[in-house]
Amino acid sequence: MNKNSNKADVIAIDGPAGSGKSTTAKILARKLGFLFLDTGAMYRALTLKAMRQGIDLDDEDALKRLVDNTSVRLSNRDGKLHVLLDGEDVSREIRSAEVSRNVARVAAKGAVRERMVQLQREFAETGSVVAEGRDVGTVVFPDAKLKIFLVASIEERARRRMRETDSAARLQEMMADLKKRDEADSLRDHSPLVKAEDAIEVDTTGLTIEQQVNLIAQLWEKKKK
Ligand code: DC
Numbered sequence: 501m502n503k504n505s506n507k508a509d510v511i512a513i514d515g516p517a518g519s520g521k522s523t524t525a526k527i528l529a530r531k532l533g534f535l536f537l538d539t540g541a542m543y544r545a546l547t548l549k550a551m552r553q554g555i556d557l558d559d560e561d562a563l564k565r566l567v568d569n570t571s572v573r574l575s576n577r578d579g580k581l582h583v584l585l586d587g588e589d590v591s592r593e594i595r596s597a598e599v600s601r602n603v604a605r606v607a608a609k610g611a612v613r614e615r616m617v618q619l620q621r622e623f624a625e626t627g628s629v630v631a632e633g634r635d636v637g638t639v640v641f642p643d644a645k646l647k648i649f650l651v652a653s654i655e656e657r658a659r660r661r662m663r664e665t666d667s668a669a670r671l672q673e674m675m676a677d678l679k680k681r682d683e684a685d686s687l688r689d690h691s692p693l694v695k696a697e698d699a700i701e702v703d704t705t706g707l708t709i710e711q712q713v714n715l716i717a718q719l720w721e722k723k724k725k
Contacts, residue, residue: 509534509628511720512637515650516682516693518657520704524650524712525632526581531717532630535576537623538583539633539640542616543607544594545572545585550606551598557605564611572619604681610690613639635691637699646723647699648716654678656705 511534513525522538529536547557549570555562573584583591593599606612613635620640623629631640637647652660658674669677685693695701700719704712 508624510624510641510644511630511646511648511716512641512644512696512699513630513632513648513650513716514634514637514693514695514699515648516657516685517678518661519650519652520660520707520709520712521632521650523709524704524716525630527709527713528716529576529630530579531713532628532720534628534630535623535626536581537574537620537629537631537636538581539616539620539631539636540603541574541581541583541591541594542572542619543612544599544603545583545590546570546612546616547599547603547606548590548594549585551602557602560609560611563606563609567612567615572616574623604684608684608688608690613690634685634693637696638694639691642696646716646720647696648719649695649699649701650712651701651703652705 511525511528511532513521515521522540525538526536528534546563546567550557550563550566553566555566557563571584571586575582575584581591582589583594617640620631620636624631624641631644633640637644637649654675655671657678658671661678662669662671662674682693702712702715707715
């Protein structure tokens with residue numbers, strides 16, 4: 501057993517795209533001195549490798565072989581998260597539009613998820629973590645001490661995405677795109693996006709990042725007592 505396994509804490513933050521998970525989790529982790537576990541980044545890294553190798557993203561067997569022969573590591577360095585794919589820093593490449601378009605197909609495969617969940621749990625053995633994703637409170641860390649389910653109105657989420665990605669897309673298009681993603685994440689067979697029974701729902705519509713972080717930090721303080 502890892503020497504930290506009795507001490508390490510997990511804060512699990514799930515929610516749909518654009519709900520503010522990543523930014524909130526990153527800042528909260530820094531504030532609490534926890535590691536930041538961006539599970540989506542891991543699915544993105546594998547997707548990048550599959551695309552580079554020209555693998556059919558609907559071929560589950562091929563993806564299983566790929567994931568079994570791939571190292572995906574996250575490293576929190578200089579206040580930043582670095583994503584290492586077979587040792588190569590791909591932190592920037594995994595945010596490309598092509599990867600964003602394809603990642604849901606890869607993340608929907610059971611064999612891929614099984615291995616990723618294993619890696620995510622191993623990561624959490626190295627210290628306390630703020631983990632964010634779609635299934636971190638339900639599947640990856642069902643015993644997390646604090647579970648948050650972040651939501652926001654679709655319009656607000658679309659506005660945030662447009663700002664973040666510097667996108668020229670129109671609001672209506674972005675909203676339609678988010679709706680499609682929500683459906684894909686919520687209706688898939690493996691680990692769909694659902695709120696864990698014991699998660700606290702936080703609606704971030706109209707909140708600043710600072711307010712979101714402070715709210716969750718307060719919930720954490722209460723939980724710890
Ligand atoms: O949060 P993100 O946009 O980086 O996530 C990328 C994709 O990975 C998105 O399609 C949802 C999926 N994902 C997942 O299925 N499970 C997770 N724990 C995290 C992300």
